[in-house]
Amino acid sequence: MSALNNLINKRVIATIEGDDKTYDIIGTVINVDVNDYYFYEKGESIFITVTINPENELPEEIDVEELQNIPLENIRKA
DSSP, X not given: OHXXXXXXXXXXXXEEEOSSSEEEEEEEEEEEEEEOXXXXXXXXXXXXXXXXXXXXXXXXXOOGGGGSSEEGGGXXXX
């Protein structure tokens, strides 16, 4: 978990799926969430997400709520 906490305050590029296209949003990670409930209860995968604070104004098609719970695989180093 310590390694995941190192993501906080890091600048990343998050890929967000819009209605018609994909957007790359640059921002800073403000939270990391590890949902491991089903891992222990049912043996399913651990789901890791991040929340980012965008650097720039968001496109009209992207709502600020879409920047919460972004799957870890949808971010990369900026």
